[in-house]
Amino acid sequence: MFEWVGVIADANLTAARYQMAISLGFHIIFAAMGIGFPVITLIAHRRGIRHRDPAALQLAKRWAKAMAVLFAVGAVSGTILSFEMGMLWPGLMGPYGDVIGLPFALEGVSFFMEAIFIAIYLYGWNRLPARLHFLTLLPIVGAGIAGSFFILSANAWMNSPAGFSIAPDGSITDVNPLAAMFNPAVGVQYVHMLLAAYMVAGFTVAGVYAVGWLRGRRDRIHRLGFLIPFTLAGIAAPVQILVGDVATRRLIDAQPAKFAAMELLPETRTRAPLTLGGVITDDGDVVGAIEIPGVASWLGTRDINGEVPGLDSVVPENRPPANVVHMSFQLMVAIGTALLALALWFAVVWWRRRDLPLSTWFWRFAAVAGIAAIVAMESGWVTTEVGRQPWIVYGLVRTSDAVTRADGIVVSATAISLTYLALSIITVAVLRRMAKRFAAGDDTPAPYGPDPAVSR
Amino acid sequence: MSLADVILVIIWLGVTAYGIFGGADFGAGFWDLFAGNATKGGPVRTFLEKTIGPVWEANHVWLIFVLVYLWTAFPEPFVSIATTMFIPLTLAAFGIILRGSSFAFRKWAATLNRQRALGATFALSSILTPFFLGTVAGGVASDRVPLGNAAGDPVTSWLNPTSILGGVLAVGATAFIAATFASREAATAGESGLAEYFRTRAVATGFVVGVVAIGGIGVLAADAPELFDGLISARGIPLLVASAAGGVSALWLLFHRRFAPARLAAVLATAAVLWGWGAGQYPYLIEPDIGVDDYAASNPVLAALLGAFLLAGLLAVPSLVYLFSLTERGVLGDAKSKYEGSTESLLAAMLDDENR
Numbered sequence: 001m002f003e004w005v006g007v008i009a010d011a012n013l014t015a016a017r018y019q020m021a022i023s024l025g026f027h028i029i030f031a032a033m034g035i036g037f038p039v040i041t042l043i044a045h046r047r048g049i050r051h052r053d054p055a056a057l058q059l060a061k062r063w064a065k066a067m068a069v070l071f072a073v074g075a076v077s078g079t080i081l082s083f084e085m086g087m088l089w090p091g092l093m094g095p096y097g098d099v100i101g102l103p104f105a106l107e108g109v110s111f112f113m114e115a116i117f118i119a120i121y122l123y124g125w126n127r128l129p130a131r132l133h134f135l136t137l138l139p140i141v142g143a144g145i146a147g148s149f150f151i152l153s154a155n156a157w158m159n160s161p162a163g164f165s166i167a168p169d170g171s172i173t174d175v176n177p178l179a180a181m182f183n184p185a186v187g188v189q190y191v192h193m194l195l196a197a198y199m200v201a202g203f204t205v206a207g208v209y210a211v212g213w214l215r216g217r218r219d220r221i222h223r224l225g226f227l228i229p230f231t232l233a234g235i236a237a238p239v240q241i242l243v244g245d246v247a248t249r250r251l252i253d254a255q256p257a258k259f260a261a262m263e264l265l266p267e268t269r270t271r272a273p274l275t276l277g278g279v280i281t282d283d284g285d286v287v288g289a290i291e292i293p294g295v296a297s298w299l300g301t302r303d304i305n306g307e308v309p310g311l312d313s314v315v316p317e318n319r320p321p322a323n324v325v326h327m328s329f330q331l332m333v334a335i336g337t338a339l340l341a342l343a344l345w346f347a348v349v350w351w352r353r354r355d356l357p358l359s360t361w362f363w364r365f366a367a368v369a370g371i372a373a374i375v376a377m378e379s380g381w382v383t384t385e386v387g388r389q390p391w392i393v394y395g396l397v398r399t400s401d402a403v404t405r406a407d408g409i410v411v412s413a414t415a416i417s418l419t420y421l422a423l424s425i426i427t428v429a430v431l432r433r434m435a436k437r438f439a440a441g442d443d444t445p446a447p448y449g450p451d452p453a454v455s456r
Numbered sequence: 457m458s459l460a461d462v463i464l465v466i467i468w469l470g471v472t473a474y475g476i477f478g479g480a481d482f483g484a485g486f487w488d489l490f491a492g493n494a495t496k497g498g499p500v501r502t503f504l505e506k507t508i509g510p511v512w513e514a515n516h517v518w519l520i521f522v523l524v525y526l527w528t529a530f531p532e533p534f535v536s537i538a539t540t541m542f543i544p545l546t547l548a549a550f551g552i553i554l555r556g557s558s559f560a561f562r563k564w565a566a567t568l569n570r571q572r573a574l575g576a577t578f579a580l581s582s583i584l585t586p587f588f589l590g591t592v593a594g595g596v597a598s599d600r601v602p603l604g605n606a607a608g609d610p611v612t613s614w615l616n617p618t619s620i621l622g623g624v625l626a627v628g629a630t631a632f633i634a635a636t637f638a639s640r641e642a643a644t645a646g647e648s649g650l651a652e653y654f655r656t657r658a659v660a661t662g663f664v665v666g667v668v669a670i671g672g673i674g675v676l677a678a679d680a681p682e683l684f685d686g687l688i689s690a691r692g693i694p695l696l697v698a699s700a701a702g703g704v705s706a707l708w709l710l711f712h713r714r715f716a717p718a719r720l721a722a723v724l725a726t727a728a729v730l731w732g733w734g735a736g737q738y739p740y741l742i743e744p745d746i747g748v749d750d751y752a753a754s755n756p757v758l759a760a761l762l763g764a765f766l767l768a769g770l771l772a773v774p775s776l777v778y779l780f781s782l783t784e785r786g787v788l789g790d791a792k793s794k795y796e797g798s799t800e801s802l803l804a805a806m807l808d809d810e811n812r
Contacts, residue, residue, distance in 0.1 A: 045799075048806075049799070049802065052806055052809075054803055054806035054807050057799070057803045057806065058803065068560070069560050069561070069564070072513060072556055072557060072559070073556070073560065075513045075556060076552050076553045076555070076556035076557060077553060079519060079549075079552055080552060080553055082519075082520050082523040083523065083538070083545055083546075083548075083549045084549075085527070086527055086534055086537075086538030086539070087538045087539060087542050087545055090535035090536075090538065090539050090605045090606075091605070093531055093534065093538075094531050094532050094534075094605075095531070097527035097528055097531030097534060097753075098528050098531050101524060101527060101529070101531075101753070101757065101760075101761065102757070102760045102764060104524040104527075104528070105521075105524050105525065105761060105765075106764055108517055108520050108521050108524055108764075108768070109764065109767055109771060111516075111517055111520065112768065112775075112776070113772055113775060115513040115514035115517065116514050116772065116775045116776055116778075117775065119509075119511065119513065119514065119779055120510075120778070120779055120782065122510075123510050123782075123783075124798075124799075125799055125800045126795055126798045126799070126800035126801065127782075127795050127798060128795070128798060129795075129797045129798065130797055130798060130799045130802050133798065133799045134799070139775070173754075175754050175756055175757050177756060177757055177760040404539045404542065404605060404606055405539065405605045405606040406540075406542035406606040406610060407610060408542065408610075412546045415550065419553060423553070427561075430561045430564045430565075433564050433565075433566050434564055437564075
């Protein structure tokens with residue numbers, strides 16, 4: 001009978017982790033668009049009024065409408081996360097809710113500013129003085145920059161808990177909310193995510209116009225609609241790889257098991273190889289991989305003979321599931337490198353000809369770059385979150401000890417998956433519908449009730 | 457008054473703001489549902505969309521704010537509520553997702569039938585979400601949440617007389633507030649037909665909610681004796697009186713078409729009910745022995761929350777007031793009229809230049 005209790009508890013843990021992963025993985029796409037899209041819109045709007053460029057201004061107007069739909073889905077899916085933090089993880093929020101509360105409260109302020117000014121910007125097109133209207137974009141961009149810091153701060157804290165002491169009786173004392181917020185992991189994680197958001201938004205929006213380009217739509221709107229977001233993402237891409245390198249090296253001391261799982265290293269060693277592909281068996285052997293000697297050591301220590309930690313640096317029950325972490329990490333790096341190559345391709349062509357590339361293959365790659373960037377971002381999150389396991393608070397609270405004892409998580413996890421699947425499909429359908437209306441020169445939404453335009 | 461009490465008051469301000477502003481948005485969904493078929497309901501739905509369109513996303517912040525402040529200031533009581541109330545909170549969460557996204561999608565739907573489906577989703581979830589949140593409130597108010605990880609009954613904690621009362625009152629109050637707000641906005645916009653439409657509905661729902669609230673006192677006496685004792689204490693009575701006075705005067709003012717003061721009275725009536733609940737339960741967060749000071753976070757944390765609150769007051773409140781004042785004046789509402797110096801007219805001028 002007690003075995004059964006164990007099995008049920010396990011099912012609950014798996015379901016809760018799955019529900020959290022789906023909820024975060026869904027929300028992060030809309031959050032990234034909410035951070036990056038306003039920047040793209042701001043550039044277009046500025047170009048429009050500075051250079052009297054109607055195409056740029058028209059783009060800003062259309063993008064504001066797409067941004068509003070994405071922001072709405074982001075707002076509701078983000079609200080749900082604050083429910084889930086308490087519903088699913090009482091062992092995290094009960095003992096430590098006070099420690100990591102401050103960044104969430106400040107994120108609330110950022111979200112508030114973003115929601116207010118998106119509404120003002122969206123509805124202010126024909127009602128506010130032009131100068132003031134443009135300025136309402138600034139708080140939206142600022143709220144994205146600030147808000148992502150606060151959320152990443154809370155997540156970084158789980159990797160690098162700080163700002164409190166533990167009394168002999170196990171209770172949490174001396175809570176210092178600022179020290180918790182500015183924990184050692186936050187800096188690099190924050191910059192990594194901010195750049196990821198700009199890349200996701202930039203490549204995704206550019207991808208829409210790349211598809212149009214492939215279909216022969218080559219007017220000024222498509223040209224600018226591609227150029228502005230692609231340039232932003234293309235500038236972020238090389239910086240992102242450097243930041244990622246710093247983030248990885250940090251782990252050697254901070255979270256050695258995560259580093260070992262990412263690089264698939266069973267043993268702590270010198271001259272550790274870079275392991276491309278491959279899986280680690282239950283016996284701890286790496287099979288099916290291409291190994292490049294010394295490269296993991298070089299990446300970790302800048303010395304091909306440097307010592308880097310393996311999974312054996314922690315006891316077996318404290319090791320993350322290495323195969324998931326390794327695969328997702330490599331997928332992220334591979335896509336990031338490919339996106340950098342695409343940006344370089346564009347840069348070289350632009351430098352030589354001052355014009356867009358002619359190669360159809362460039363446009364095909366550009367068309368899927370947005371989806372690729374999203375996959376890379378999700379893989380990065382899988383890497384850092386699964387790589388932290390079995391801990392929910394690194395070194396202090398096990399995920400299995402933090403989960404709710406309520407029944408029925410399997411049901412809610414299933415329901416939320418189906419709901420988000422449906423929402424994803426409808427979101428894409430709505431954005432396509434919007435694009436069709438724009439292409440047809442109709443920039444307004446449909447009125448309610450029977451109308452010749454909608455009741456076909 | 458301890459720092460924890462101050463934070464509790466701030467949290468309750470958030471609950472009140474969510475009840476009123478969020479409530480008005482939920483109530484708009486209520487009236488959307490009962491607006492009739494596409495032909496008849498078209499103008500009503502368009503009007504409701506216009507009134508909540510610019511503000512509904514911002515109004516989520518109250519809920520987020522309440523949740524975050526609760527878990528930061530009172531972590532253990534918060535997770536006790538969240539885990540025991542897993543079922544209604546999950547249902548409310550689904551309501552929030554479906555409601556917001558279907559509302560945002562509806563105006564871009566390609567066919568009338570799709571608009572209908574999305575509209576019905578929006579409207580139904582606008583009713584279910586406050587209902588489930590109300591049942592949670594009822595369960596907390598009637599001492600059904602013990603301290604601990606999912607320690608309470610997963611079903612009877614929110615399916616009980618006080619919870620049902622809470623759910624019904626929540627839905628009724630949102631409908632009442634929304635109709636009162638809409639009648640005022642319609643009257644200001646010169647839409648006298650719509651103003652009448654919402655006025656009669658505001659009076660009817662206000663009357664029903666009043667009757668339920670009075671009957672509810674009996675329910676509380678039987679099912680939530682501690683809250684009842686708190687309500688009829690020196691702290692609770694003035695709020696009960698304020699709520700009754702607000703409700704009666706709202707009805708009277710609506711009856712005489714004095715829309716602006718009627719709106720104020722409706723706000724007062726609703727706020728007084730929420731503060732009555734708070735006053736009746738104070739100083740216990742959940743269960744009679746879980747007191748405010750015993751389970752509060754330490755002072756540095758509470759001080760940080762106070763700081764964040766002041767920052768919000770400095771940044772967000774003026775911005776929100778600006779947004780509300782723009783929608784109030786109809787500046788953001790009417791897409792057809794053009795303002796000379798706007799970006800839109802700038803764009804039109806540029807396009808003219810190009811075509812010439």
